[in-house]
Amino acid sequence: MNVAVRFQHRMGEQPEKTAIVDAGGAEVTYGDLDRQTRQVAAWLDAQGLGGGDRVAVYLPDTATYLPVVLGIWRAGAIASPINTRFGVDELAYTLGDLEPAALLGSDAFADTIDDLHDEVDGLDPSNTLLVEREGGFVADDLPAADAAPDPARRLDDEPAVVMYTSGTTGRPKGVVQTHRNVGAQLDVNVTAFGVTRADTSVVAVPLFHVGGLYGGALPVLLAGGTIVVQPAWDATEWADLVDAHGATFTGLIPTMMLDALNTEATREYDTSSLERAVYGGSPATEETLDTFQQVFEVGALHNYYGQTENTGLSVTYDADTDRRPGLLGRPVQAVEYRVVDVTADELVDVGPNEEGELVLRGDIITPGYWDESLDADYFTDGWLHTDDVVREDEDGLLYYVDRADDMIISGGENVAPSEVENALQEHPSVEAVAVFGTPHERWGEAVTAAIVAADPDLTDEGIEEWWETNAGLAGYKRPRRVEFVEEFPRTATQKVDKVTLKEQLGE
Structure with a gap:
């Protein structure tokens, strides 16, 4: 079933209730959300789009994001949230791979969108609409809401979203998420965290991420609650928004939690209304979790x-x-799971407390x-490889151990070493x-570059200056630590021995 149908019911049920609040305090009711959703769907229908066409969503985190995604689904098209932190090279690759039939963007990214029209075949002003200007939904540039088609019939196994994530190859990978995937995920969040229409959620994690879109925003709207969208991360503003709106729910990555703890101004706000907060994206120390819960008076923390x-x-x-340290918890009811031997060619289960x-x-x-050519590398007999090493205790609780590959998780973002190299x-x-x-206290992991210099006068400042104008990659992929070495230790097969190199450099 088309996920949009779930939201159509909720929007019609309580049109006067506030659905979304932006950081400036402007409110969007459920009735407003319904009208905007229909307008987006009507524009796509007028362009002859729907039926599985891909539509790129290149928007900042504002109230406009939600009706755009819901409108795309209503029209029967596939939404593809685009990482706004990508550089032009990454954007061009992503859109070239996706081949979208349209792009819905913001005037905040107008210059970049112009560049993409030159870089991406099939993308031009005729199929691009700046649906947001100066942070607001542009209703006047869209057809009337009553021109919208009825929600398109989409079956559970049909794609609802193609969401890109950086993989071990260093190139963003498009992940297909079906209407069943999305609907089940929303149900999982509502039930796991007890979300109700009485909840107000401050959404601080980017909406192009699963954590922001499916964790903090859509489940609360599906339950009939209110979301407050923070446009960009700022610890003081986060605390202010929680206080001002009496927020009961929020989601943060550990880097954000540390920022909040290390910003004295956050203590000036009353955040005791927070009944639940979820954290994820990178490992967090017990000290960070305990201190955060105590300082901000959070009722419960959930991984x-x-x-x-x-x-x-x-x-x-x-x-x-x-x-307890490393605790992930139990797999949700929407999945089956196994913990298998990482060295075996086939799926072989390991015993309790074995990694x-x-x-x-x-x-x-x-x-x-x-x-689809990537599927064989990530699936075995229908089981998805997470590349995460865990252990399961006798009570069925899972504990995080480490990544099975070399992927760096810095501030909740995946960074492929090969891409930075x-x-x-x-x-x-x-x-x-x-x-x-x-290891890095704030970021979880710091992107670290060990360099053998051809010029003895090369400095880490020189690397940073060069990176700013030449790298063409997202800012979070910038090396935060640069070390110069005479030579690299190598394995018997002459590969760089990164384990030994890490030990030599120390933490």
């Missing part, structure tokens, strides 16, 4: 373990579970990638480079 391939939440724990890779299948798990290798004074993650 949010999920991936784009899982459409978001797949493992968590309830308020009655005692938190193994978590593999999943079920209602929330993607049927595969937009580029390739960029830095273009520097004329870099002879060789190895990139990996090292």
